[in-house]
Amino acid sequence: MKREEHQPTRALAEFTATLDPRSLPDDVRRKLGFLLLDFLRVTSFGARLPWSDWARNYVATVGRAGSSHALFSTEALNPQHATFLNVSFGSSYDADDTHVGAMLHPGVAAWSAALATAEHVGASGSEMLAAVVAGYETIIRIGLAMQPGHFRRGFQSTGTCDVFGTAAAAQPNFAPTIFTQAQGILDGGIPIIITELGDQCSDGTPNSPETTNMVTWADAHNVSVLGWTWDTWYSPGAACSDVLIKDAAGTPTDGYGKVFHDWMVNHP
Numbered sequence: 001m002k003r004e005e006h007q008p009t010r011a012l013a014e015f016t017a018t019l020d021p022r023s024l025p026d027d028v029r030r031k032l033g034f035l036l037l038d039f040l041r042v043t044s045f046g047a048r049l050p051w052s053d054w055a056r057n058y059v060a061t062v063g064r065a066g067s068s069h070a071l072f073s074t075e076a077l078n079p080q081h082a083t084f085l086n087v088s089f090g091s092s093y094d095a096d097d098t099h100v101g102a103m104l105h106p107g108v109a110a111w112s113a114a115l116a117t118a119e120h121v122g123a124s125g126s127e128m129l130a131a132v133v134a135g136y137e138t139i140i141r142i143g144l145a146m147q148p149g150h151f152r153r154g155f156q157s158t159g160t161c162d163v164f165g166t167a168a169a170a171q172p173n174f175a176p177t178i179f180t181q182a183q184g185i186l187d188g189g190i191p192i193i194i195t196e197l198g199d200q201c202s203d204g205t206p207n208s209p210e211t212t213n214m215v216t217w218a219d220a221h222n223v224s225v226l227g228w229t230w231d232t233w234y235s236p237g238a239a240c241s242d243v244l245i246k247d248a249a250g251t252p253t254d255g256y257g258k259v260f261h262d263w264m265v266n267h268p
Contacts, residue, residue, distance in 0.1 A: 007239060010200075012141060016134035016168040021126035024133060032129055038097050039090060039111045040071070046092030047072050055088035068116040079116040083166060086112035091158070102143025102161070103151050109162035110135030113169040135169030186221060194218060196228040198242030198256060205240075205255025215263045227260045 068082035090108030118128035252261035
């Protein structure tokens with residue numbers, strides 16, 4: 001593989017975004033049960049420590065009511081502050097699960113973000129577990145790619161790598177639920193516009209299933225779509241993503257650009 005064709009960030013993002021809960025092996029599901037118990041164990045200790053009260057006071061000042069629960073509390077918050085509190089509890093007692101090679105603690109971020117987001121969007125238990133796996137995989141793989149040099153430069157990788165895991169755990173596998181919510185918005189007479197759609201557009205890219213699926217759904221539900229981007233950032237022979245045109249004349253890029261062009265031609 002040529003260096004310019006190696007796109008680990010996109011590969012990891014596609015993995016987290018397309019992970020099917022039904023694909024999780026039984027042994028992984030069992031391991032997740034143990035990891036959840038470990039997460040609850042360490043957060044139950046951390047929630048009683050003095051500095052966790054500082055986190056509660058902070059959220060009491062800036063947080064908003066929502067549908068995501070802080071652990072060991074009846075209070076429901078917006079998902080970002082529920083995540084913040086639960087991560088604070090888990091990180092307050094330094095006995096949470098550890099990946100030695102990545103030199104970090106992945107569980108507090110993955111579980112906190114997935115639980116809060118799942119409550120917020122009404123996701124199923126299986127969808128939430130897949131989101132946890134996406135979070136763990138993202139955190140650990142980034143950590144393994146950076147260590148040991150990252151640590152030797154003075155960085156605490158739980159802080160620098162886990163943030164990507166919270167993003168991964170908060171976004172995948174909830175698509176069916178999100179589409180259901182979108183339908184509820186449309187049924188209420190409120191228009192929806194999908195913005196900044198994008199996909200692979202390197203020379204020779206044959207098609208764009210992501211774009212095809214999205215615009216097909218949009219057409220079926222009377223939803224508008226805006227593609228990203230219209231600038232001519234294309235360079236012949238180089239890796240290309242999320243660019244619609246090759247030149248100022250509007251020549252579509254391969255893959256994403258061609259699929260989006262053909263879709264627009266059918267929407268005069």
